[in-house]
Amino acid sequence: MPSRAGVTMAGAANREISWPARLAVFAYPLAFILFPLVGFLAYSFFWTEQGQMSYALTLRNYIRFFTDPVFLPVLLQTCILCLEVAGLTVLAGYPVAYFLAGLRGRKRYVLLMLLLVPLLMSYVIKIYAIRSILGGNGVLNRTLLWLGIIDEPLTVFVFNLNAVLLTLTVLLIPFAVLPIFLSLERIPKSLMDASADLGASSLQTFGRVILPLSLPGVVTALTFVFVLAIGDFLTPQMVGGQSGFTFGRIIYSQFGTAFNWPFGAALSVILAIVVIVAIGISAVFGRDRSKPQ
Template sequence: MMRLPSRLAVFLLVMAGPLLLVVFPIATFLVMSFWRVESQQIVPDATLANYAAFFGNWTYLKTFLLTLLLCAEVTAIGIAVGYPIAYFIWRRRGRTRYVLLLLFIVPLFMSYIVKIYTMRSILGLNGFLNQVLVGAGILKQPSLLFLYNQTAILITMAVIFLPFVILPVFLSLERIPPQLMLASADLGAGMGTTFRRIIVPLSAPGTIAGALFAFVLALGDFITPQMVGGPSGFTFGRVIWSQFGLAYNWPFGAAMGTVLLIVALLMIVTGGILAGKQRL
């Protein structure tokens, strides 16, 4: 057996990566949120002025609340679209289900910028969506309704984060024992009853995981609002990005980033509790 000093050394080596690459940067980030900027210089003083400035400014709070609403909408669309897709794939037989699953999660391996430019080409004035709507007679001429606004951000985020919803839902459905559905059918339950009483509850952990993926990823996204939102697509992520950019107020940006981190952690913990209850 491995002796205690050797086991301790292996443990420290394993933990060195997460500590240096995750814990230390986050700790530095949290500490910086209590500093201030004076004459374009970061002063390492202990102050709550950054948090007071954030919570005391309605513009920042309003942007934060609207971003939470946007994330909730992205999550709702992701579940409403992603769950039926995952269910459809799961109901296929043999290799077909895995081929279909691969097709839907291929975007996960693509560059984020490529996906955004693809969405811009679809939503643009001469894009695929406008051409379809004009061809169907719904619109008389191409419209910029789908680009450079909040609607464009919502559609783009919902599409880009959809694979993050489909995959955990499918994996959760895949773990449901077939015997349960056979037993349900033997007891006289129809497909609707089986779906409502067995499939939905047992797939809830995957659904919650998919919802968390969509919400948290949308919460910290600043590239999508920048690329497809235009001047009107101002989200909390863009506000934080601006503090680390032109504003050069890193402590204030760190404070807002800390608020974002706390919200994300609360969502993850809440989701974990809900998923744990579903497994009982």
């Protein structure tokens, strides 16, 4: 048995180490998250005219966003697009997560890791791979032409919003599978056994037990994918073309070709507000109702 003095010294050492650890816990979020956000917020109240920066505080950037007939419709269109992406990823990912959760032993985790392997690949390479499939001379069009289903290459899935929708859906499916799988895995098997003992069929057990208890994971998946999709500018830039313009591309252009950083910062703040609202809605509807409040 350790002596009381040894325990006291160990406790004192832990207390001494805990202060730098606590400081680091607060310092990193402040330095890398809060301060940049505050900087963007402050920058959004400056303005640029004829390439010259003015540091006089103004609301003209936000007024321009709400009065210009371009920006608000693009934001709404982007939100709808990202909601569609989130819905498609959940519809495609739920059966995969359900299958994985039904496995026993290490197989489920091995297959889950294989599903997450594409996340280790370069994002740009994955986009080029999808372009090689959906492009005018891609695998899909050549296969359909060879089968005689179409007479000329389809353009419905390339350089438009449909291409952005499909590409984001394919890229973000793993981010939907993981939270749903974790939610399904936490459901006690005894509840399903009890449902079967009471005479419920497999479909009834799924509809009345499994699906309601997995809804927090579904909401988390929807929010996760929505937030990732709405902040993506690279995918629309590479597969969207002129008709696949999204809000992320507008922000990118303000910091790049337009060189209007204050307006880009204002658009970034507006996008951050949309993301915060989405996370807040997720926190309300994704709460685990099975736990006592």
